[in-house]
Amino acid sequence: MKAEPLRLLMIGFGNVGQKLVSILSIEKNQYSQLTGFSPQIIGIFTRQHGAVVNYDGLDLWNMLPLYKKHEGFIPAHPEYSALDTNTAINELDYDVLVELSTLSIENRGEPALSYIRSALKRGKHVVSANKGPLAFAYRDLQILADRNNCFLLHEATVMDGTPVFNLARTALKGCRIMRVSGILNSTTNFILTRMEEGLPFDQALQQAQQMGIAEADPKYDIEGWDSTAKICILANAFLYGDLTPPQIPKEGISGISDRDIKTNLLQGKRLKLIGSAWLENDRAAARVVVESIPFDHPFANVKGTGSVLQIETDLMSPLIIVHLSPGLSDSAFGVINDLLEIDFINKNNL
């Protein structure tokens, strides 16, 4: 059976969205040959940079140069659309909503949360790289997805494209996850590593921003919100929790002094911002705290922008996944991986 190509509606067109388009277009022939996967993007909607729609599939090849030249999708663009995002999600014909806008803690995941609800209510699959909706309404959204017989996947929300949720769903389905913990935020880990090398906090943060790894609002990183959103999603997905970020005790790294760093190094330890989630009387609990990690612990050598997750189960000894220096294509890969899974499910009528 030759199935129809998967039709995607994308919300947000920042770094991850652009990398995704680049993988699927410039590298398209190679990519679809390699994987047999060749989706169509039928629309891209942004908050401040216009929108494009083409039911035959957008012209991905010319999209990035045009978008960069005009700093957005402008009315002169041959595929320009004046639809608003809500209407597009509720009325256009697509298979998967790909939500790539950025985390908003203040707005408790909105407006992305409403976008995702609308799509699921229509029975459309959703792939989200945006942590907000999953952190604030994981349980609700999964129930809504189940009820409408569709999938809500979100691999890229934690550790970029590192297969964390995919692993739990497939390779660990025969055992029960009891605890997860790890270094989940690249920016703070980068800053702590630079401080160990002697750089003051402010300069280290500035470097992270110049590298483009910090969240749009750096306080999300520094104050631990990003780590909290991630451990919240992990607690809800792995431990069947129903937590939201404000319910999770958290620390940031802004209170850490050069002296704290040095004292720890002299004792053979590194300070790391660690998110943990575990079962307490059969209920999920979580926290984000700065911990002193001895040099010989597997977390200690995860430096710079690296991240790590330790998964403890009932049947296996602890499993640790380390991701060294992730880049943009890692996040895009997380999205692609989810799309591949939906494509597989579609083709096999599962």
Next chain:
Amino acid sequence: MKAEPLRLLMIGFGNVGQKLVSILSIEKNQYSQLTGFSPQIIGIFTRQHGAVVNYDGLDLWNMLPLYKKHEGFIPAHPEYSALDTNTAINELDYDVLVELSTLSIENRGEPALSYIRSALKRGKHVVSANKGPLAFAYRDLQILADRNNCFLLHEATVMDGTPVFNLARTALKGCRIMRVSGILNSTTNFILTRMEEGLPFDQALQQAQQMGIAEADPKYDIEGWDSTAKICILANAFLYGDLTPPQIPKEGISGISDRDIKTNLLQGKRLKLIGSAWLENDRAAARVVVESIPFDHPFANVKGTGSVLQIETDLMSPLIIVHLSPGLSDSAFGVINDLLEIDFINKNNL
């Protein structure tokens, strides 16, 4: 649809087989409730300790005490079978051959290799924890499996139950693996760690044997054959190679002196036995060598019986999977995981 339970024919009944029976029997109610997975073992055949068959499913509850009491399956056992293993594989009615006998390098994977061929030719799925057949005939066996529309899975052959092959098959299917490397043998890693702590080689080996972690023939570990068999399977599975262990350059650890260990420690390094496989002019190549690993490398903190694998792909930055101090249930879990996948495929007619 309520599918029939998966019917298993087991070859070998050592530590892993016994643990598997224990998980599926003593913990059976809980396990099948948790996973919805409730297979029947219809036969167990051993090389030197007799065989049992029961088409209604063997009595797992009483099996281990009886087997231990009589040091094998004896003719007085109510389910005793006088069939020989070849006949059983060729004539009994089962869904999956579970091959759990031990690695044989001298016999190039035989007799397990022939057992697996016979089962695949009959269109039976195979789950193997035995490295031999996969290391010596990976490509042939996979072709035979494809041709007969059945699966040959082998998660437990590398890093016990750590989802390595499962990960590549599902979570990494959207990218191309370019290189894998890691610490693959527990016994040698344990010995090297103990030598760093000051123990002589012989005593460290003796400890490993007392702990039951060494291969039946310890020279398989010490001379690097076990690591070679594993990197061979990885090269063939991940890099589409067609290698056999004797083609792979290898080193063991018996030439390492206390002084080598100390010299490296003073330089901030640890000696580790590293298996690597990579693409060379689009062809898989592999080797097993002792390498000096700096303290701050992610491999350096994998001590004792731990193992680690680094996977490099075309789309993602390197991914590292660490398994700390694996136990017997880890290997059994690898087998269960493969069975769960076959069960899923069966139930959904994939």
